[in-house]
Amino acid sequence: MATRRNVLAVVALALATVVSGAAPAVAGADTDTLRAAARGSGVRIGTAVDMSALASDADYRAIVASQFDSVTAENVMKWEAIEPERGRYDWAAADRLVDFARANGQVVRGHTLVWHNQNPAWLTEDAFTPAELRQILRDHIKTQVRHFKGRVYQWDVVNEVFNDDGTLRDTIWLRALGPGYIADAFRWAHEADPKAKLYLNDYNNEGVNAKSDAYYALAKQLRSQGVPIHGYGMQGHLGVQYGFPGTVFDNVRRFDALGVQTAFTEVDVRMILPVDPTKEQAQAYGFSTLLQACLLARHCVSYTVWGFTDRYSWVPGVFEGQGSATPYTESLQPKPAYQAIRNTFLLAR
Ligand code: XIL
Numbered sequence: 001m002a003t004r005r006n007v008l009a010v011v012a013l014a015l016a017t018v019v020s021g022a023a024p025a026v027a028g029a030d031t032d033t034l035r036a037a038a039r040g041s042g043v044r045i046g047t048a049v050d051m052s053a054l055a056s057d058a059d060y061r062a063i064v065a066s067q068f069d070s071v072t073a074e075n076v077m078k079w080e081a082i083e084p085e086r087g088r089y090d091w092a093a094a095d096r097l098v099d100f101a102r103a104n105g106q107v108v109r110g111h112t113l114v115w116h117n118q119n120p121a122w123l124t125e126d127a128f129t130p131a132e133l134r135q136i137l138r139d140h141i142k143t144q145v146r147h148f149k150g151r152v153y154q155w156d157v158v159n160e161v162f163n164d165d166g167t168l169r170d171t172i173w174l175r176a177l178g179p180g181y182i183a184d185a186f187r188w189a190h191e192a193d194p195k196a197k198l199y200l201n202d203y204n205n206e207g208v209n210a211k212s213d214a215y216y217a218l219a220k221q222l223r224s225q226g227v228p229i230h231g232y233g234m235q236g237h238l239g240v241q242y243g244f245p246g247t248v249f250d251n252v253r254r255f256d257a258l259g260v261q262t263a264f265t266e267v268d269v270r271m272i273l274p275v276d277p278t279k280e281q282a283q284a285y286g287f288s289t290l291l292q293a294c295l296l297a298r299h300c301v302s303y304t305v306w307g308f309t310d311r312y313s314w315v316p317g318v319f320e321g322q323g324s325a326t327p328y329t330e331s332l333q334p335k336p337a338y339q340a341i342r343n344t345f346l347l348a349r
Helices: 005-020 034-038 051-056 058-067 092-103 121-125 130-147 172-177 181-192 210-224 248-258 277-296 336-347
Strands: 044-049 070-073 107-114 154-159 197-202 231-234 237-239 261-272 300-305
Touching: 034 044, 034 058, 034 336, 044 051, 044 058, 051 058, 051 092, 070 092, 070 300, 092 107, 107 130, 107 181, 107 261, 130 172, 130 181, 154 181, 172 181, 181 197, 181 210, 197 210, 197 261, 210 248, 231 248, 248 261, 248 277, 261 277, 277 300, 277 336
Parallel strands: 044 070, 044 300, 070 107, 107 154, 154 197, 197 231, 231 261, 237 261, 261 300
Antiparallel strands: none
């Protein structure tokens, strides 16, 4: 059984291997897939899943099933998809993902219960009183978590609630309910499924900075108040043109010390197009460096990529002139980033 201890010893080797692309040989083990390489590491390897691609693209479906042991709905568990009209819930697409995961021996990360984006118009356009909003939030969280009870093992309870400077983001929830809405959201989710692990989740919070300091302080405060918060999610949307945060392990380690789990929840590493070999190599390093921090940590439990192929990645649609952010090309060929993820797992054995 692999331990986290031997990881430190191999980091230098991992870096060399990532750069050279050579795969270490592991005798007698089936290590052809990311999923097999991750086995025994204590870290699950996940992907976001695009449900229309899963339905229409057999090659896509085969890779989700074979390469990953955790899945996250890219969109279909968000509020606008789950409760498009007040009190009318549409579980169909999300249930299809949960069924697919069960059939393939995978766990499901739930994403997300409270966010300022992708909310239905009825929620954001109607002027509700604070008391009504509180009731709406409570009903939504309880209904959704109860529906997936025992089938979704982790929830991103709140997503992106801080600004980069560490102040709370101005949202309908903060305005109407004050900062206490965060603790309430965790309590309601816990009541609905006491076994689910409940997460904070954000971007630009991978290294030590004002935003992750705010999360650390919040996690500490909530724990001391007995609020059921179990995990800290770092999305991991990186770009080769920005370089990579150098203090990721320091950050993860302080959550370890608090007894809070960590997870990399939405990793992708974009670049300014066109692709060239230097950018692809830097990208491989970016994917690997987050995974190394996870493998080095005591309580980092999963590493999820936000889509595994450029064929369906959200990046080109949102970041103009950028792309190639995932471990597989549009034609589903593995890139150096894929080999880097696999090698980093293998070297930690
Ligand atoms: C993105 C999806 O990938 C897109 O398909 C959708 O149009 C917008 O949302 N942070 C998150 C994710 O927490 O839910 C976002 O997903 C990416 C940024």
